[in-house]
Amino acid sequence: MLHGGQQQGESQSPRSGDPGEVGAAPVLTRVDLVERLHRALTRPLTLVRAPSGYGKTEAVQQFCAHTDLHAGWAPAERDWFWGRFTHALHRAHPGLADHDDLDRLAPGSPDGVVVDTLCRVAGSLPGTTAVLLDGLDPVVDAAVARQLTLLVERLPPQLRLVLVSRGELPLPTGRWRAQGRVTEIGPADLRFSPHETAALLAARGAGRVDPDLARALTDRAEGWPAGVELLVRSLPTDPADLAGPADAAGTGGRADEVAALPLDECAARALTARTLGAQEPEVQAFLLTTSVLGRLCADLCRFVTERRDAGRLLRQVEEANLFLVPLDDEGTWFRYQRLFAELVRDELERRHPGAGRLLRRRAASWFADREDPHGAVLQLSAAGDLGEAFSIVSTDPYDAGWGALVGTDWSRVFPPSWVADDPVRMLQFGAFLGRNGRLDEATHWLDRAGAIVADRPDDHPARHLLVAAQAMWHGVTLHA
Numbered sequence: 001m002l003h004g005g006q007q008q009g010e011s012q013s014p015r016s017g018d019p020g021e022v023g024a025a026p027v028l029t030r031v032d033l034v035e036r037l038h039r040a041l042t043r044p045l046t047l048v049r050a051p052s053g054y055g056k057t058e059a060v061q062q063f064c065a066h067t068d069l070h071a072g073w074a075p076a077e078r079d080w081f082w083g084r085f086t087h088a089l090h091r092a093h094p095g096l097a098d099h100d101d102l103d104r105l106a107p108g109s110p111d112g113v114v115v116d117t118l119c120r121v122a123g124s125l126p127g128t129t130a131v132l133l134d135g136l137d138p139v140v141d142a143a144v145a146r147q148l149t150l151l152v153e154r155l156p157p158q159l160r161l162v163l164v165s166r167g168e169l170p171l172p173t174g175r176w177r178a179q180g181r182v183t184e185i186g187p188a189d190l191r192f193s194p195h196e197t198a199a200l201l202a203a204r205g206a207g208r209v210d211p212d213l214a215r216a217l218t219d220r221a222e223g224w225p226a227g228v229e230l231l232v233r234s235l236p237t238d239p240a241d242l243a244g245p246a247d248a249a250g251t252g253g254r255a256d257e258v259a260a261l262p263l264d265e266c267a268a269r270a271l272t273a274r275t276l277g278a279q280e281p282e283v284q285a286f287l288l289t290t291s292v293l294g295r296l297c298a299d300l301c302r303f304v305t306e307r308r309d310a311g312r313l314l315r316q317v318e319e320a321n322l323f324l325v326p327l328d329d330e331g332t333w334f335r336y337q338r339l340f341a342e343l344v345r346d347e348l349e350r351r352h353p354g355a356g357r358l359l360r361r362r363a364a365s366w367f368a369d370r371e372d373p374h375g376a377v378l379q380l381s382a383a384g385d386l387g388e389a390f391s392i393v394s395t396d397p398y399d400a401g402w403g404a405l406v407g408t409d410w411s412r413v414f415p416p417s418w419v420a421d422d423p424v425r426m427l428q429f430g431a432f433l434g435r436n437g438r439l440d441e442a443t444h445w446l447d448r449a450g451a452i453v454a455d456r457p458d459d460h461p462a463r464h465l466l467v468a469a470q471a472m473w474h475g476v477t478l479h480a
Helices: 031-040 056-066 081-092 094-098 100-104 111-123 142-153 173-179 194-203 211-221 225-234 254-259 265-277 281-290 298-305 310-319 338-351 355-369 373-382 386-395 400-405 423-435 439-453 461-476
Strands: 045-049 070-074 129-133 159-165 182-185 324-326 334-336
Touching (some): 031 056, 056 129, 056 159, 081 111, 081 142, 100 111, 111 142, 173 182, 211 225, 211 254, 225 265, 225 338, 265 338, 281 310, 338 355
Parallel strands (some): 045 159, 045 182, 129 159
Antiparallel strands (some): 324 334
16 A cells, blocks of 8 residues: 555655644654555545644645555645646646646636546546645635535546645535545544654654653644644753653653743744734734633633624634634533644734733633633633732632632642742642642641741731631541
């Protein structure tokens, strides 16, 4: 099935024009992905759809380089759809260069002429031919979609189509899916695995690759190939120069180190510009404004952006496959992929310094109005309003509403250095952690605060708070 290919993890020179390219990071031959494309061609049509930076172009180029089939790839630079199609056929079969029927096709040709000509030419081809068409979002209009639908449903058995786009194309995909005509390859198929990230590190010259580092890089980027390449480029020359060994300071190990890794500014800005630049101005503005939201829904977006059509824009972002991750089965709540949101937030701060804080405070008020203290606290703390956020947390640690928040890492919300500045705050934080089931962390803060408060006079308010916290702690641990 494959020929002349490199093994998984071997590097090639980066090809210009690949949307996943971030600069000097090497490109890997993704053997598993090439095999996935081969398996997809058991059906007449394959749709490859993913956001910018998922390496779609590189994947189809590698397929063409490693397949035994007649395969032709047409890049996104050619404007007319059927011009791309005939260009790909010429690359798959150079002998077609003088085919008069293809030469007579032109924009505006009747549907029947286009489809009959392509079916007749394709039906005369030897062997199996794969036509791979890249960057189709701007060129598949209603007329092309109509012609393409006719072609797919009359496709000669020796012809296979691979259509590559960022968003959903206006095609009857649901019907074809039910008929078994189409294979779909999406972001889940294109994401980097930790193994591929390790191969990228090795190709960069990292020597012995720490698997925990590869996993942490993959997790931070959520497998987004361009994001992984950006993180790899942002590493110190020697990855050992990170904060320390995997089990050093903090419980998160490599994950904490990678989470704190500053991004290479030039590469990050280039990737952001490439990702945002392909969008319409109103979509860019929507992405910038809503990037501060850890989770978002249409009503929250309307409130924060002050746009009545925010729901429409949210759906447009979803349909365009712009790094939106659903959080429920109803399609109400979403989040952005974390690294993408981080890049866009940085761009928001560059364009509009201080805007992020104002937007976060606006979001906090939306959550507070809906009696969602968790959402309000996260937005206020991210805005730097730690005191106001902490006042919500410490008002009533017995409130049953906080019981559902056991999974929140409160030490990331309220930095330990900030908590340690005030023994009363330490006691309140320890009591709150105990109520949320974080018993070891609660013990740490209560013991630290107790050592400080023990020197205070008996009638000092902090002493009374210590007694209350200790009583609460014994209640939590069921120590009568």
